[in-house]
Amino acid sequence: MIAALFLMCGLNASATAQAPRERLNIDKGWRFAYGHADDEAADFGYGLRPFFFAKAGYGDGPANPEFSDAGWRKVDLPHDWAVELPFDQRGNTNHGSKAIGHPFPENSVGWYRKTLTIPASDKGRRISLELDGVYRNSVVWINGHYLGTEPSGYSGFRYDITDYVNFGGENLIAVRADATVEEGWYYEGAGIYRHVWLTKTDPLHVAQWGTFVRSTVEGANARLDIDLTVQNVFKSEQGFAIRHEVVDARGQVVAETTQADRSVNAVSDGVFAATLTLSEAHLWSLEDPYLYTLRTSLLRDGQVVDRYDTRFGVRTVTFDPDKGFFLNGKAVKLQGTNNHQDHAGVGVALPDGLQTWRLKQLKSFGVNAYRASHHPPTPELLDEADRLGMLVIDEHRMMGTSPEITHQLERLIRRDRNHPSIILWSVGNEEWALEWKDIGTHLALEMQDFVRRLDPTRRTTVATSGSGKGTSIGADVIGFNYGAQHDVDGFHAQHPEKPALMTEEGSTLTTRGIYFDDPARVHLNAYDRQGRPGSSLSIEEGWTRVMARPWMSGMFVWTGFDYRGETTPFGWPAISSQFGMVDTTGVLKDTAYYLKSVWTDQPMVHILPHWNWAGREGQPIDVRVYSNGDAVELFLNGKSLGRQAMPRYSHLRWRVPYAPGTLTARAYQKGRQVAVQSVTTTAAPTKVVARPDKTALKADGSDISVVWVQVSDKKGRPVPTADNLIDLKVSGPIRLIGVGNGDPGSHEADRPAERHRYARLSNWRSLAIDDLTATAAAVAQDADTSSWRDPSQWLPPEAQPPLTKSLVLRGEFARPDARPDEEVVLFVGALAADQALYVNGQPVQAETLDGALIVRLNPAQLREKNSLAYVFTTPAGGVQALYDQSVSASRWGSLRVTTPAAPWQRHLFNGWAQIIVQSTGEPGMARLVARSAGLTSAMVDFKVE
Template structure:
């Protein structure tokens, strides 16, 4: 893709953003990122004590409004919780365990690990007093899974699925001009899919502010009708009136072309809505000399929708769209803008090495670019609705998409999920098909499946009739849902018969939604089952299956098939077929979990891409195999390829169309070189060469400059080279990383499906409760001997045994409390903090007889004390509090009875990763400042490397 054109495109986006901000200055709508400054802690699915005693009050949050307790109580003390930003996947932070789920990559999460399967998130925020009267919503793009949300103690709702976005109106629950607290409980105990899914708030969260009269989220639907060089754009907009009175207004729609020019607007005047009414309105806008969206030129327009009341813009909603035509033909396949396009796609789950499912937006772009570079033009969201930023990347970079529903069914739940998917995503030009389901083995072959599929297909068309509806079918052609779908997706032709399907249902469109499923470990060329390593030659995964090459030849020869999707583009966590523990990731990908291509990817690039290709495999480091035959393959689209070993020809062979070439070569150290010919002329060379010992670490970034926005990424490839500068393809060095400047490491990986190394190195937090609290009534709070270490309190009463009413306040003027906490051995690097909660007035706090807080005033309800480790000891430690008593203001209230807890924070260990077959990856993210990042890589047996990454406000190297 042309780099200069990409740079221009992003400058135009920046220009449009400036136009957008100018309009927002007039509009009351705000779309505010809510990702920063959350607190996180683990709860528990069944132990109420470990779940912060939530739901144990006399009135629950289900019983009466605003009665949230425990972790959902806005007054709950979360100071000892871990501080983090979203998106966040806590599953990727867990260790691996043989007791973990096979399908989820053996991470220590799920039913066997209740202490790591429920997570709590809390965030404090302020809302200006001037916002009173606006509609304010909290919107989640996705939480895995079974989330419950509260704001200021008010229960908002549940969302069971980990893939649905959801939004709550919180306008009436807010403290305008004051502090507010949102709490989210997430239960990832139960799996939703059979692949790695992560855990937590792993997608973005937004705070949306609008006028009472506004366009709701996902409230526009743009369709286009191309007529020669021009196009008619039909814009349907929903308007909500959430006011208590009738609203009279106008709607103005303006298209902004890719160059940032606003075209002539269209307006609907004199519109009214009754209180709490919503209605759809349609406007048609002509576009002369329309610039079409395509895979090669993904041109994007914007629709600006403005709501005007009394001539003033009170709401503005932006919609990005593309002008294009799509058509599936039952005999000729797929057409984009009238041009035949063979679908050359990949299936993909939504995780990446180092970060799991919490992928930053820039990583979505990196992954789509990696697929495009290998000649892939289509992406199937397997098997769930994607994050919106994935679709944005496909729109911007030119990748057509199957957007997939999670679960088939016809209840309000199933239809509601399908409707949300389509309504949310329908303006993305990249989407060419909605998939209603995948391999529903229990129903796909029977009449029940046919009934469900028929109903779902019709329902999907009622929402969007512009795209094809498909379902992925895994076997038993001609029955069940395979007979009722307009566009049937075939999973694995070894189980299907497309020719028979086409003959029986000649009007039906057909494509291959899954093909391949071949096994390969990057950089491995001899299968070793004991080590769970699969040779990276394209072979049948099983006798009754097809290799990648066989699959593509089948589809390429059948014009009635629209094309096929390889299983998969990227390796993913979980489903480590054909192995089990300790394999923790799949072997199916054309790229590994880091995005490093495997050799099979070069076969597809040869026949799916548009450039000349020559790729030679395997590597040529085979010490100990001298004289033994080595399988040598060449992937190429050249006419002929000739192979040389140390300058001696091993033979020239013609390249079969959609094929590859093979030689048997007796190994000898040196240089193995291939030369590709077109029309008899040498056009390409590729070689592999025996390397020496590792000498140097090499660091390279996917881009030299990133945005100083706190979001952008640099993807760093780590390799090692010998003294001649040749990359060593078999290296397994352990490399440690450190970073300086305005950036942070957020993940490491190496693509090894058997690696049990950590993806992240994060601080860990342990909390210690103060127990055995006792009390003694004393005359005053000065110079109390009772605070001494080892003071005998054996005859004291349990604390708070007497009710703290007005009578107690008259009788008791001062108290001494004593409690204890137990510490294991504390490391030098550990940081200890007492998060103190007031249990009295005018109090002083002592640990092991030494003062840590003296004369704390009535207003100091919560204090923090960094504890000197010299004060502490392994085993039992003592805490004493001298104070005047707290008295209940009302008979129905309680005073605080907990003095807080001790937090032990262990800083993160040094980032490191073993190279796998010569490669590893480090993901660096901007922290938001302009400057320079320096990444240093160190290994015991190689020269240290330092890489610099610059951070600018608006880099043009996206």
């Protein structure tokens, strides 16, 4: 579902009231800093203010609008701070051994702040803040007012902030995320890793996710049943008319209806049904993912007050217990993969373009279905699945019927139910405390009924690791996780009414480009085999079993992409899984080519392994070939090693004594050659090669290009065993946002980032002076301040001393523990126009950095205890007024130590690395340069417009 007006623009741009609805992306220009999970002082004093949570508007620390975040780092969203952290053996291996969680309280809380201007012309509209996903346990504040807490890292949430908005002025959004406690058992990232929106509507408007389009195919036509929820925030009943228009892919209105004389009571919601006939309906399918748009308008007194667009597709979906899955009446085997969200380099903060790129990588080897394991996917992934023709199992995070869990489930269903790509709702996965118990059956049935009330058009599933009792009995469509763990035939015989599919199969363990196990480097050979004998099957065995059972709807391989965490069978130093058909960067492993041979019809042949085996001359090499031909002949240096018939759903195998040269496989269909592939022994690398997926980028600050990096020998052949270190530089309006190489044991930085450490000045004292000749003694480093006033101590009006001409304000800070390459900056306040500044008694001049006043310090010249002193004309209200505006003195001074970001570089792993570049928002020409010592560099030019 998409709002009618989708603007990727800044809020300070002209946002007129002409549009009935505006949905503004506010990803750009946030400030970020690490807080602290255990130490309130290190968490910027959050929660220490009197009446902090007792009184409205008492947001504390960064939640206070007056708090200064001038020293914080600038970031654009989506942002994952966990991917920027180092690897650490104390970290949770299941979460990728990142330095986050209970052992690392200094890394487990993140603060985000953004100031935005909302025009005075918006007064009278409803303003809503929408966050698609924050990991995790987020607290949101607006202008110092608490809005709420969302514990889940995967559920989108929304706050109506109208009552708190400063129309015609600045508004401060503060978000605190605490990723100390984990939700899953895999890498989950940390921070605002999905988009954030500001939505503006009339008080009478379509509710969030307030449309539901249900299609019924009737011959060549389709009946559309539309449910519309209208929200009226006015304090009086409102009358209006509803106009629905169906717009086809060409932009033409192909069906419409108008309903007059509708009304909603004051401060209430109303639900309105409508029916349309869509003539000559164009069905959504895998081959032709055709989309329509329902344009809904609300009219009051003939004027459009809201307009809301809903994208949908017309198709039929059937799960038959005897014949499997059908799309539009056509039998389709689900050729699926399970996937978590993270990607090499960027963690879980995927740009939209990377969502598209990843789906295309999966489609390249025949994937037609995607299971979002084990949580609701980001909305943009579903948008792309709709556009590209990819079926989706949309999965809820946790089984249960408590208010919190059902509210999260309801948000999932309402958000996603118009997507034609979604074929099943999954309400649980391997809930071991429930799978063999009656409560599992009960909860599965209750959740199934809950989902049906929200969406009667789709069935539900539960993915189970054990069947015969519990959740499997309550499942509507049974999802088997791993055939070796179930008697699938016995279950089918006992429950012939239940459709079935393999929700997980394979769990194979392979390292891309490795063909002999190397446990010391946490590498495993890439030949397909049972990853966990007795618990799972090989990819080939799994697919063969599915194809032997017409009633089995399909198979979802565990997994499509490798992902951080869950490092089976290794612990540290492994940092990522090895279950994927592609590695963490999306390079196809050999098992992906097996699936391509059985999942696609385009003629292909694939040889494994590579043919660089110096030192193994004469030793037999296990050579395997995948192809969708009916026979393959293998040649070594032009000599035939024999032609073999290709078994169905299988592979061919030769034992070939190694000799340098070229190994060639020729695939045949009915005696005619249809595909050929060769692997060749290469020489030493001479040149870096960089291949972008595109070189034309939009100047929107979001568009990306994925760049493969290899090295080639003097004949231009990629070297499959290369491990060269590649140094990266960019110029022009692009930036590097992530690098990776797919090595499950690499601890290199995926996303180098500078790190700030902060310390507040303390022991503040003030001295009232009339005689400026006393200034030198007052600011001296050894000045005795024991009798000075504590400015934080409140005095009643009658006890306030008389104001003097001038004031000395003085605080202390310890010498920071800083490395020679680290920058130390003292942030100072602009307390008065005539202020003079002194550090350790010496006058200093402040400079402006990004709108803030700073004093650069040399730690070698500092003492163990140091002072900052201000001298300025006493302000109206004196010390008390000065402190009241200081946010507990935090605006008077703070120290920042900056660790510079590591250089952007990455070793190749088995000949590959990946770079992701992104436009900065400015047009122009840009260049990426990839260098490696002793080799010719690679340059890629980009046009950004």
